[in-house]
Amino acid sequence: MSPDAIAGIRARLPEVAECVVDAVVEEVPSYAHAFDGSMGATIRRAVEMALAGFLSLASGGADGRTTPTAPAVDGSYQLGRGEARSGRSIAALLSAFRVGARVAWRQMSTPLVEAGAEPEALVDFAELVFAYIDELSAAAAAGHTDELTTAGQARQRLLERVVRHLVAGHGREVVLSAARTAGWQPPQSLTAVLLPEDRVRDAVAALPAGTLQSTDAVDGLEGLEGLEGIALVLVPDLHDERRAVLLRLAARHAATVGQATPWLDVRRSVDRAVRARRLGLGPDTDAHLPELVLSSDPVALEDLRRQVLAPLEGQRPATRERLLETLRAWLVHLGRRDDVARALVVHPQTVRYRMTRLRELYGDLLDDPRQVLCLTVALGLPGGGDAGEAESGQMDQCMPPSTLSTSPVT
Template structure:
């Protein structure tokens, strides 16, 4: 377009400029009629913006065609106006397909109206052909600017919303007050679900996993104490829906925490994190006993030492066999035949070992607290 050869006379441009308001209305009417998604746009606050953009574009074109100033100057406001129009359309939820359709229809109507006026005022056939080329090249440039604005707006709004969602997620994990978390959710335009489930996924697996999860899933690239991977907070996948999540993460090195009321999502994350650190997964609900036992490693060491203290002075090889027998006794509730089968020994051997244990523990083996301690210590 820079350096174009079209130079319409002022006698032709002046009447076309006088017709701009009417032409703009014709363009708007045609767009409303032919592009369904614009049917209600001109009853909204966008109406004035769109009409102004049409007139600005047509005015800039006529200035360009009249050759009054440099090639770039007259179209610069129209290009900027189209760019901003594209951003506004993205905010309104209309697609680039609708936007480009509007430009094509606008170009057709504007050309029909202005070319008729041009012919009436002496523009010859050769100049009219060049005029047509300029019209459509100009519209192509404005269309490209509008699409760029549309794309930039979506990218910008997406990044902004992601940051707001991350902020809300950080509040949840930090145990912020419900008021603070609710406000953060409102700012992110995120509708709170009934529950959230924490899913820790390796960074390389985030995209394929997300494709199978609800759109409202909150993605947290950084979470407290998470040195590797990405945390996903998935809404309303409790009960039967949990199976679908487990299928989505199967074989991907992920860990799925329990469903928790959304304001208590920190509990789901903490359990998933503990399971991941312990090398357990993907379903934390399948590892509850181990997670309970590992919740306080130091306490478990102390518990084992105290529960097995009567064996401290027994020869190591004998202590090992007696410890195995104690574990079988707890797990099989004293049923000797089942204990013998589990230990791969004769029932008489089990009887002998139990007698030895009763000598070492005395009446403590009848004490519920001792049995509980042994159950935990030997689990």
């Protein structure tokens, strides 16, 4: 391209830059007020730098290069990062580049036409303009993406810090400070959810805003042997219908859902979910409260079973099993002989005979409310005392202590 043509374009460079800015403000809504203040000055400088870099490229003054110089590319990259920090979308940024390319071509091609440039030269010039803009817009898009990624990763680290404080049970002020730093608004309650790490992305996408997630926090809990590869998610304000929705989601993602707790007490929900997962219970821990209660101290439960079932130790295995089966059904049905007979599929007289034998073995202990409670707890899980399982499902629906203490075992 002739030096005279380049000189003509260079003389109009400030005017071209102004036209580009005006067109972007008018045609891209996100930039209606973007050129006010310090950010506007930064964008104007970036436009002028890009145009100057293009002229250097077009005149062959950049060592014969056909791509933008490093300063122009870096300027566009930094512009993209700044636009991301300003909250403007990548679509708005690329739209601004397209508008700028069109206006710049129109403004810079005019001197060429006035100088009598051949059509072939105009075509080459147009190709150079749009190839140059493509390079700069790609650099700006990369800067925009990198800024969002970096900011997102930084915030995720801050949110994971909130999770660690919550799981560790740190004080209110410590957790609140971490929440403010992360820009996280504490809810009324939190529910702990454990699920495989490879399911987290899909699950979190369907969960409410404000959901916290972390894999590191789970690794810090004690007693997690066998739970490698499990992630922790803390879901805000899950009650009624929202919990029902989560449970359906949990079933699809092999998750375990703890109870809803006040948000600062979420460690209790985490502990329950961990215990339920170790026991291999279903996704809803609220549906397995008897198992969770009875398994909270397995050694104590075994000691209790040995203690309250000691009177049966001298019986033959088959007899012992029948007596335990009858005793379990008697406790479940509150001593109603006909109901016990139907549950065991035996004659009521058989129930009478077996209960007579049990009273011979236990004596007055079967009239003691405390002993009745101990027997109910000892036989409250399937396999308790090696009893038959005919009534195990019913025993899992534990009766309150007030009921247990008045069971008419007579």
